[in-house]
Amino acid sequence: MTARWPVHVREICTPALVVDIAALDRNIRRMAAFFADGACRLRPHFKAHKTPEIARRQLAAGSCVGLTCATVSEAEVAARFCRDLLVANEVVGPGKLPRVAALARERDVTVAVDSVAGLEAMAAAARSAGVTIGALVDVNVGQDRCGVRPGDDAVALARRVAAASGVVLRGVMGYEGHLVGLADRRERDTRARRAMADLVATADLLRDAGLPCEVVSAGGTGTYDSSGRVGGVTEIQAGSYALMDSDYGRLDVPFEQAFWVLGTIVSRPAPTRCVADCGHKALTKDHGLPVVRGIDGAAVISLNDEHATIGLPADARVQVGDSIFLRPSHTDPTINLHDVLYAIEGDRVADVWPIAARGYPEHRRPSP
Amino acid sequence: MTARWPVHVREICTPALVVDIAALDRNIRRMAAFFADGACRLRPHFKAHKTPEIARRQLAAGSCVGLTCATVSEAEVAARFCRDLLVANEVVGPGKLPRVAALARERDVTVAVDSVAGLEAMAAAARSAGVTIGALVDVNVGQDRCGVRPGDDAVALARRVAAASGVVLRGVMGYEGHLVGLADRRERDTRARRAMADLVATADLLRDAGLPCEVVSAGGTGTYDSSGRVGGVTEIQAGSYALMDSDYGRLDVPFEQAFWVLGTIVSRPAPTRCVADCGHKALTKDHGLPVVRGIDGAAVISLNDEHATIGLPADARVQVGDSIFLRPSHTDPTINLHDVLYAIEGDRVADVWPIAARGYPEHRRPSP
Numbered sequence: 001m002t003a004r005w006p007v008h009v010r011e012i013c014t015p016a017l018v019v020d021i022a023a024l025d026r027n028i029r030r031m032a033a034f035f036a037d038g039a040c041r042l043r044p045h046f047k048a049h050k051t052p053e054i055a056r057r058q059l060a061a062g063s064c065v066g067l068t069c070a071t072v073s074e075a076e077v078a079a080r081f082c083r084d085l086l087v088a089n090e091v092v093g094p095g096k097l098p099r100v101a102a103l104a105r106e107r108d109v110t111v112a113v114d115s116v117a118g119l120e121a122m123a124a125a126a127r128s129a130g131v132t133i134g135a136l137v138d139v140n141v142g143q144d145r146c147g148v149r150p151g152d153d154a155v156a157l158a159r160r161v162a163a164a165s166g167v168v169l170r171g172v173m174g175y176e177g178h179l180v181g182l183a184d185r186r187e188r189d190t191r192a193r194r195a196m197a198d199l200v201a202t203a204d205l206l207r208d209a210g211l212p213c214e215v216v217s218a219g220g221t222g223t224y225d226s227s228g229r230v231g232g233v234t235e236i237q238a239g240s241y242a243l244m245d246s247d248y249g250r251l252d253v254p255f256e257q258a259f260w261v262l263g264t265i266v267s268r269p270a271p272t273r274c275v276a277d278c279g280h281k282a283l284t285k286d287h288g289l290p291v292v293r294g295i296d297g298a299a300v301i302s303l304n305d306e307h308a309t310i311g312l313p314a315d316a317r318v319q320v321g322d323s324i325f326l327r328p329s330h331t332d333p334t335i336n337l338h339d340v341l342y343a344i345e346g347d348r349v350a351d352v353w354p355i356a357a358r359g360y361p362e363h364r365r366p367s368p
Numbered sequence: 369m370t371a372r373w374p375v376h377v378r379e380i381c382t383p384a385l386v387v388d389i390a391a392l393d394r395n396i397r398r399m400a401a402f403f404a405d406g407a408c409r410l411r412p413h414f415k416a417h418k419t420p421e422i423a424r425r426q427l428a429a430g431s432c433v434g435l436t437c438a439t440v441s442e443a444e445v446a447a448r449f450c451r452d453l454l455v456a457n458e459v460v461g462p463g464k465l466p467r468v469a470a471l472a473r474e475r476d477v478t479v480a481v482d483s484v485a486g487l488e489a490m491a492a493a494a495r496s497a498g499v500t501i502g503a504l505v506d507v508n509v510g511q512d513r514c515g516v517r518p519g520d521d522a523v524a525l526a527r528r529v530a531a532a533s534g535v536v537l538r539g540v541m542g543y544e545g546h547l548v549g550l551a552d553r554r555e556r557d558t559r560a561r562r563a564m565a566d567l568v569a570t571a572d573l574l575r576d577a578g579l580p581c582e583v584v585s586a587g588g589t590g591t592y593d594s595s596g597r598v599g600g601v602t603e604i605q606a607g608s609y610a611l612m613d614s615d616y617g618r619l620d621v622p623f624e625q626a627f628w629v630l631g632t633i634v635s636r637p638a639p640t641r642c643v644a645d646c647g648h649k650a651l652t653k654d655h656g657l658p659v660v661r662g663i664d665g666a667a668v669i670s671l672n673d674e675h676a677t678i679g680l681p682a683d684a685r686v687q688v689g690d691s692i693f694l695r696p697s698h699t700d701p702t703i704n705l706h707d708v709l710y711a712i713e714g715d716r717v718a719d720v721w722p723i724a725a726r727g728y729p730e731h732r733r734p735s736p
Contacts, residue, residue, distance in 0.1 A: 003734040006462075013730045014461045047673065070674045089674060092689055093382045093632035093645060094374075114635050117688040145677050146635040146643050177672070264461035267482050267514040275514050277461060280701035281727070286648055286671070303654070304545070305415065305700045306438045306457060309513050320485040321460055332673045333648035337704070340731045359649070362381045363708045363720075366371040 009347045010323060014264040015282035017335070018325075018342045021350060023258035024054065024242060028061045030254055031224070031241050035063035040228045043068045043086060043217065045239025046078050048332050050357035051341055054242055056081055066108070068217075068237040069357075072096050075103055077357040084108045086217065088173060088237055090138065090146055092118050095367055097125035100133060110134030110170050110215070114148050116160055119167065126166030134170040135161045136215060139202055141174035141195040150174075150198040151205065158206050158213075171215030172206065174199040175237070180222030183250050192226035200232035221248055221255070245331040247287040259341065260293065260325040261334070263308065271314040276324050279306045281337060287330035294325060377715045378691060382632040383650035385703070386693075386710045389718060391626035392422065392610060396429045398622055399592070399609050403431035408596045411436045411454060411585065413607025414446050416700050418725035419709055422610055424449055434476070436585075436605040437725075440464050443471055445725040452476045454585065456541060456605055458506065458514055460486050463735055465493035468501060478502030478538050478583070482515050484528055487535065494534030502538040503529045504583060507570055509542035509563040518542075518566040519573065526574050526581075539583030540574065542567040543605070548590030551618055560594035568600035589616050589623070613699040615655040627709065628661065628693040629702070631676065639682040644692050647674045649705060655698035662693060 006012045035042040044058040047070035055067060055078060066084025069075040075085045076099065084107070091100055091111050103109050104126065113119045113135050126133045137158045140147030148154050154172065161169040176195040182188040199218060206213040219227040219236035228236045240248050243259040263278035283290050285303055292298040297313040308326065312318060328334040335341075336358055343351040374380045403410040412426040415438035423435060423446060434452025437443040443453045444467065452475070459468055459479050471477050472494065481487045481503050494501045505526045508515030516522050522540065529537040544563040550556040567586060574581040587595040587604035589612075596604045608616050611627040631646035651658050653671055660666040665681040676694065680686060696702040703709075704726055711719040 005734045011462050011735075013463045013728070013735070015728065016731060090634040090643075090688075092634040094379050095381045114637060115688045118634070121689070140637060144641070145672070145675055146637055148637065266458040266460040266486070269482060269508060269514055269516065273512070275458075280652060280654055280698075281704050284648060284652070285654060286652075304513070305704075307513055320458075320483045321489070330648075336649050336673075337727065338731070339727060339729075359705065359707060360381070360383065361707075363384060363706070366373045367381070 005352050006342070006349050009262065009344055009349065012262055012342055012349065014262055015278045016262045016342055017259055017338045017340070018262050018344050019243065019259040021343050021345055023256045025057065027242050027244065027255045027258055028057050031238065032061035032063040034225065035228065035236070040233055041065040041235045043235045043237055044242070045237050046074050046357065048239030049243055049335055050074065050355045051353050052077065052081060052356050053353040058242065065235050068239070071360070072099050073361045074357040075100070075109065079103050079107050085110070086136070087111045088175070088217070090114055090118050092121065097122055098129065101125045101129035101131050104131040104133050105129070108134065110136055112136050112138040112173055113157070113161060114138040114146050116157070119161055119164055123164040123166040132166060132168050135167050136171050136173040136217060137161060139172050139174040139199055141176050141199050141218070143175060143177045145177065147174065150202045154202045155205050155209055158211050159209070162211050169212050171213040171217070172199060172203050173217040175218060175220070176223055176227065177220065180220035181247060182222070185252055188222060189226040192223040193230055196227045196230035196233055200230060203232060221253060222251055240331050243331050245287070246291045246327050246329045257327055260327055261290065263324045263326060265318055265320055265322045265324055268318060268320055272312050274310050274312055274318050276308045276310060276326070277306060278308045278326055279304045281305055283326060283328045283337070284330055284333040286333060290326040290328050292324065293327055300326070373720050374710070374717050377630065377712055377717065380630055380710055380717065382630055383646040384630045384710055385627055385706045385708070386630050386712050387611065387627040389711050389713055391624045393425065395610050395612065395623045395626055396425050399606065400429035400431040402593065403596065403604070408601055409433040409603045411603045411605050412610070413605050414442050414725065416607030417611055417703055418442065418723045419721050420445065420449060420724050421721040426610065433603050436607070439728070440467050441729050442725040443468070443477065447471050447475050453478070454504070455479045456543070456585065458482055458486050460489065465490055466497065469493045469497035469499050472499040472501050473497070476502065478504055480504050480506040480541055481525070481529060482506040484525070487525070487529055487532055491532040491534040500534060500536050503535050504539050504541040504585060505529060507540050507542040507567055509544050509567050509586070510547070511543060511545045513545065515542065518570045522570045523573050523577055526579050527577070530579050537580050539581040539585070540567060540571050541585040543586060543588070544591055544595060545588065548588035549615060550590070553620055556590060557594040560591040561598055564595045564598035564601055568598060571600060589621060590619055608699050611699050613655070614659050614695050614697045625695055628695055629658065631692045631694060633686055633688055633690045633692055636686055636688055640680050642678050642680055642686050644676045644678060644694070645674060646676045646694055647672045649673055651694060651696045651705070652698055652701040654701060658694040658696050660692065661695055668694070
């Protein structure tokens with residue numbers, strides 16, 4: 001027998017991720033259309049799917065200024081097909097900044113900074129490699145994770161960035177991650193606009209101080225149409241819109257669920273219970289339990305490493321060996337568990353897409 | 369420059385998993401010693417660490433009858449160095465049983481069954497390959513996940529197994545997974561012994577019916593010394609004892625924490641807060657948030673995909689660039705996120721161990 005990839009969905013070894021190409025493309029087109037007027041641009045977040053084939057489709061759909069990445073290894077993968085990369089994260093730690101500098105030889109690379117120590121290490125790496133790395137001052141717009149305070153603190157760090165050789169100040173970023181999941185549209189919109197007003201005001205302070213600030217970067221799938229309509233915001237970092245999940249599915253955003261975990265029922269030990277082969281190793285529950293598709297009244301009761309235990313109506317026609325589709329609650333860490341996406345058209349496998357930026361690939365090889 | 373692996377812990381790119389070889393070996397020796405009298409044997413669960421180098425050390429320490437695996441792909445990796453494999457799980461779904469049959473050509477392979485449909489598919493795969501696959505009847509001892517009821521239902525399925533050609537009935541298994549985490553020693557012990565009494569009574573019913581039942585397999589790290597002392601239980605499937613986690617660390621079991629997630633502080637935006645580069649992609653929170661080692665008063669407040677936000681005493685001497693060690697709450701799914709374990713002796717990296725059975729390797733290649 002010759003080795004081959006599955007042709008039909010029913011041949012896919014489970015658990016596995018499947019993506020509906022048509023739904024994915026509709027999501028990508030809808031988001032690109034929103035930014036088509038050019039007032040604000042889209043910088044899709046690669047971390048949501050980590051899949052070059054999806055990123056290529058996002059870039060091809062237009063309205064994009066480049067890609068957002070969360071890690072250096074994501075940027076290394078994205079650099080194969082994208083010229084303009086933002087690592088929207090502080091880059092600190094052994095071996096990382098020389099890798100950023102190496103990327104900056106061939107690509108426009110910008111990194112978030114929120115400390116003098118981080119800035120100095122980045123500037124040293126850039127000088128050592130003879131390159132220039134872009135920097136955005138990371139501003140805390142209320143998420144209370146990383147980032148300096150808006151206003152004077154941000155201006156003070158921006159002055160240091162502008163003065164550092166090897167680094168060029170490009171602007172500011174501020175991620176309103178505490179707001180992207182708010183279910184109430186009015187509250188989400190009001191608070192996102194307020195957070196963006198703080199960020200844009202900080203950008204103005206930089207300019208008043210004679211500092212460059214061409215980029216004001218922010219936003220996510222829950223706030224793209226609020227933050228992306230605030231004057232002065234230049235780009236939105238949304239990522240989850242391409243594949244969606246049940247957590248974003250609660251919101252009134254115009255994107256469809258486009259990926260699922262495909263599993264197999266391995267046990268039906270009682271009329272009101274069955275067990276699928278999809279556990280913590282196939283999807284995460286940090287945003288809640290996954291949702292069963294296509295079986296009326298079925299609900300996931302619990303997850304273990306290799307199992308989803310599912311409550312059923314006693315008359316449910318579910319048998320050992322049946323396929324099952326589960327809708328993940330959180331795209332990014334679920335994607336991170338898998339090596340490939342099976343790209344389907346109806347019940348046919350059209351392609352198999354490597355999730356090339358999964359995990360931390362730097363541990364799979366010795367360092368240069 | 370020549371590519372090389374890190375020599376010192378401080379050179380490891382973060383986030384990463386580190387294992388303290390000395391602590392690991394002490395855990396392995398302690399568990400092997402408990403089973404050294406031979407009344408009950410140990411069948412370490414490979415799923416806990418998925419790391420051949422650790423499994424080899426477990427087998428070399430003695431008292432082991434073979435390895436337990438959760439998936440076919442784990443068994444395929446373990447078959448490289450172990451002769452006797454139990455897949456303690458129902459194996460159902462596209463392509464899996466022919467792989468089990470292929471393993472059974474060279475190894476003793478036993479699989480859990482809890483349905484006639486599952487049994488018939490396994491028997492057909494065995495006959496098609498001209499091999500014999502062992503089977504344990506999976507008995508629900510109270511976990512309410514997979515497994516038939518103790519008593520008559522188990523005997524009825526065992527008769528079907530014994531009558532099926534291509535499959536040989538080896539006995540019963542029953543995982544008391546609902547009890548392994550009970551903090552109260554007396555309650556855990558009493559209830560585990562009661563669950564095992566049900567399992568052993570079912571084994572006796574099989575023998576009374578003239579059916580073979582050489583194997584009675586059960587147990588985990590929380591119950592090995594309760595279930596493993598019930599007469600008639602022949603092997604214990606514990607796995608987490610080798611590396612341990614904060615969830616099992618609550619219990620009075622004589623094993624040490626032997627692995628950590630190594631991270632880097634990437635931001636100290638406020639006196640009472642810092643942020644490390646260890647989020648959902650580096651460890652899971654399905655058993656709770658990770659625990660900070662070595663910083664008095666520090667506690668993880670929240671996890672995001674790439675971040676652990678940590679609360680600090682305002683006078684904590686924590687700086688951007690510092691290393692940090694986090695103790696995971698759940699070994700198995702945390703291990704599953706990583707490709708290698710950095711095996712350390714003090715602050716020196718002695719070796720880099722591939723987590724060879726991570727994920728579902730079958731998706732990384734076309735099927736035969």
